[in-house]
Amino acid sequence: MQIQLTNTLTRRKEPFLPTDPARVTMYVCGPTVYGNAHIGNARPPVVFDTLFRLLRHVYGESAVIYARNYTDIEDKIIAAALRDGVSIDAITRKYERIYEEDMGALGVLPPTLTPRATENIPAMIAIIQKLIDNGAAYVVPTGVYFSVGADNDYGKLSGRAQDELQAGARVEGEDDKRHPSDFALWKASKPGEPTWDAPFGAGRPGWHIECSAMIEEELGSPIDIHGGGIDLIFPHHENEIAQSESAHNHPLARVWMHNGFLTMDKEKMSKSVGNIITPRELLDQGWQGETIRYALLSAHYKAPLDWSDDLLRQAQASLDRIYGALLRLKDAPAAKADAPEPFVAALADDLNTPAAIAELSALVTAANVAKKAPEQAKAKAELQAAAHFLGIAQDDPQHWFRATFGEVAAAQIDALVAQRVEARAAKDFATSDRLRDELAAKGVEVMDSAAGSTWRRKG
């Protein structure tokens, strides 16, 4: 299956051709660990987890090496540690753990590698030294800066022209850099801040060099795919390219992919705006992790996605339909099947998750009408295989309905269903019908079969 991906660098959708199909490499910029990730921050890891699953399917599980880093040294982390009066490590380790729990709840597979910036400082120092040696960077009292003017193709990813960049934002504490758009590779040590020794003076790394070094150290460049949110194109990814390519004289990454924003009321979800909601808050409200995941995958990754309770309700209703079909077929014989070709082809077409979801819906319809046992077995296996690709519907269907109703309501429903089973056994059809109506009023549909009675949410 030929995967096609939209490359931000060429601005085209193109066939994905890894340098070495036996070692496919992907790097996605991970979180700065000083606070809870919001649901917008969860979009890149969920999108690229889905791509990871597709790559593993096409190239083999062990052929794909996916690194997602932790930025565990950065201005905001230092500020948070000072504010809370705790060590940097205490902050970063705490939020790494919370991040991993949140991602687990959203069905995100652990990446192959999760490097930390602080564990790759020597690699950063090595790149910076190379850039100083070849004239692409310079040392001044506040630190080491990359000289944007020395890089002829600076701006190629974001499409920003050099003269646009002349304006460059003023950054506090960087008064001695030579040009406003030059950026810090290394920040000279300040009292009370963590520092590392380096030949060009003690200090700490800038954010952009962290990713360049982790890519070099963990994967080796050029890598096949580099991903992140659209806001990282400039300056973060532009600067990663500038540093790495000026140091190594070959591309940093072949394909650059960027997900669109998650918005709320059409405004980008962000801490600074204050319109954030975290996965933990949604889970505490009773939404299931896979409902959140389904909602995140319901739009194409490049498109904006407007977050709302309505989106979550629709996602839950779609999952109900999938689990309802699996519940109907719960006693169908087990079979082995691959996800059907049209479903995989939709994902291979630039990770078109809405088209894949439409194919999944067709598989639900097939499962709902399957009559004979072999047909049922095949429909169920294909549905499960496709759902697995998206990282959804791997739960036991009965457990899904219990969880989405909540344990208290589920226990009441169980009791009514049990009474109804008794009434039917006693041929008390009036009571049995009354109980069915009572359950229907709660939004519950009872499913009777030779094996017993189960229930699901009414469609």
Ligand code: AMP
């Ligand atoms: P940050 O912690 O701001 O560096 O963001 C971590 C990741 O989340 C980056 O890849 C960002 O591009 C991405 N991101 C941040 N906010 C949003 C949003 N509202 N929608 C989609 N992605 C986002």
Ligand code: ZN
């Ligand atoms: Zn990065």
